[in-house]
Amino acid sequence: MVEKSSHRRRHCRKTWKEESASNVGGLWATCLPAEVATVGVAATGEAANGVVVAGAATVDGFNVQEEKWNETYQQYGFTKFSRDGLDAAQCIHCSTVLANCSLKPAKLSHHQSNLHPNIELTEEDLEAKRKRFDKQGTLPTYGFQPESKPMVQASFEVALKIAERKKAHTIGEELIKPCAEIMVRNVLGDKAKREISKISLSNNTVRRRIDDMAADVCNQVCQEIRASAFRASLQLDESTDIANQSQLIAFVRYEKEKKVKEEFLFCELLTTTTTAEEVKKLVDYFFEKNGLSWMQFQHICTDGAPAMIGVRTGFVTRVKSKWPHISNSHCSLHRYALASKTMPPELMSVLDSVISSINFIRGRAKNHRLFDLMAQEMGSTHTSLLYHTQVRWLSRGKCLARVFEMHTEVEIFLREMETRGDHRHENYKNPEFLMKLAYLADIFGTLNEVNVTLQSREASVSDVKDKLAGLGARIALWIRRLHRGNVAAFPLLDAFLLDRRKASSNGKQQQQQLDLPDDLKESIAAHLERLTSEFKAYFDGVEPAYYPWYKDPFGAVVDDEMEEAEELLMLRESAVAKAEFRKLSLSEFWLQQQDTYPRLCNKAAQMFLPFPTTYLCEAGFSVMFDLKPKKRNRLEMSSDMRLACSETKPNILKLVADCKEQVSH
Secondary structure, three states: OOOHHHHHHHHHHHHHHHHHHHHHHHHHHHHHOOOOOOOOEOOOOOOOOOEEEEEEEEOEEEEEOOOOOOHHHHOOEEEEEOOOOOEEEEOOOOOOOEOOOOOHHHHHHHHHHHOOOOOOOOOHHHHHHHHHOOOOOOOOOOOOOOOOOOHHHHHHHHHHHHHHHHOOOOOOHHHHHHHHHHHHHHHHHHHHHHOOOOOOOOOOHHHHHHHHHOOOOHHHHHHHHHHHHOOOEEEEEEEOOOOEEEEEEEEEEEOOOOEEEEEEEEEEEOOOOHHHHHHHHHHHHHHHHHHOOOHHEEEEEEEHHHHHOOOOOHHHHHHHHHHHOOOEEEEEHHHHHHHHOOOOHHHHHHHHHHHHHHHHHHHOOOHHHHHHHHHOOOOOOOOOOOOOOOOOOOHHHHHHHHHHHOHHHHHHHHHHHOOOOHHHHHHHOOOOHHHHHHHHHHHHHHHHHHHHHHHHOOOOOOHHHHHHHHHHHHHHHHHHHHHOOOOOOOOOOOOOOOOHHHHHOOOOOOOOHHHHOOHHHHHHHHHHHHHHHHHHHHOOOOOOOOOOOOOOOOOOOOOOOOHHHHHHHHHOOOHHHHHHHHHHHHHHHHHHOOOOOOHHHHHEEEEEHHOOOOHHHHHHHHHHHEEEOOEEEEEEOOOHHHHHOOOOOHHHHHHHOOOOOOOOO
């Protein structure tokens, strides 16, 4: 009885298949599920009996009528797809691929109504979404979605934030993750909290994530340097961290996609000495490891240390001996600070007295507390003085301005706290001393303002040259005014003299006693003239090539003997170039002319690509001290520095794809 039943079932299946083969458009096409009928489809094939059917396909050994794609099917949310030579339809909402036999309005509409009933788009929105879908990658088009690893991706992104904010690696597991679990549990419940707890944020994991992202960023930067149309510029500087280890920092400036880009290159440890030989070995090793060459660089900017710019054995000398096309410059900020130090003896004595008073008040805890309390009781705007530090370029002007502003409080405090033989407080009642103090606060305040303008990203050689030329012209004007008794250029000094005149309006003092003394005029004029000569000595004739037409190619005088004269004349007649010059920055404008005026662009690149200062290195040292405080003095911070200082972002999705999903236990 069982054998008969089995035979009957086999006979029924055979009869059903034969009927289906004879009427392909009927039972077979309607019975197969649309999402399943894609298996085993061929463009043309042989039936079970070996007969080839033209215009038909073979599915599991049966002849099936081939359907053709119709553009009207797009209204159902599908786009054309081809598999094994047959037309098919792919849903733009879920990427599902329907079989060739499902290319019928009824089946396409059935898919949309059952699986996407809430999606209602206008024809314009549907067409726009279809175009975006067609531009997607290959894998989604063929129905393969990349493996989702949300836990790994979250771990990478949190590690990136930790590095960018210069925090300890343990903060992920000790603070960020517990706080996230508390918030998610209270808002979304325990189930979501258990999912969040799977994210690995241990110290070692964060370390690995940061290293992987730093390596990816380094690879991107090196590829961009190699692909740049111009040779890059390099700035180097060395400093000591909290653990007394010498760190060498380098930044690079290069062209990318018709724009100038500044990037962090490396921060490496000088393990032995800080000589020029060791510095060059370290830089050469980094270049070799990352596929770079000195032929890809044109300029080096460093500080004035002998190890960097020594005439015989300095780092720059060693590089130029093998690569003579390399040019170099001494950081303009360092030269500016050196030139600003000059001062006549009568003014230097005032500065020394002020520094002594500051150290007496700020250097002793008791004095500092008492001075703070006294300033509060007197209703002063400020309650404490500022230290003067030689290595901090802006501290001189700031501390002098603060002392002059609080000279009354300083005089009272020193008088009350004076010891036998100490008469420092008398200086702050001496009008001539206060005039000198006011002048020093004014002049160093102005020098600080110019110094700050030099400390900027994307500053060019021409920018520094123009600002220093402007400062020189201002100093010359101040000297001429000073000889006429006009001190309006020095606000604090001018206000002090005005207050004295108002206080003596009763006429008891003669007018000449209220004006600036002649010997002080001579001292101030001598100081200003000395500043001018020092700036000329440090800056004149030591800058890279300068082209007057760089800033204004349409108004500059054209010399017939210039190599670029023809291109410059052609550029001046271009209406398109004039429009671009008005709306683009100088570097962007010249890079846009690279294809049309290559000679002009190559010379202009010598103006905007070289670094005029080591400002980025100085800013990098500030980041280094934040990253490596006393409690983290064993940190190997090369990777952290790269993520904290770099403008390039790591390709996290690529890194996630190369990792395995491992949840935290």
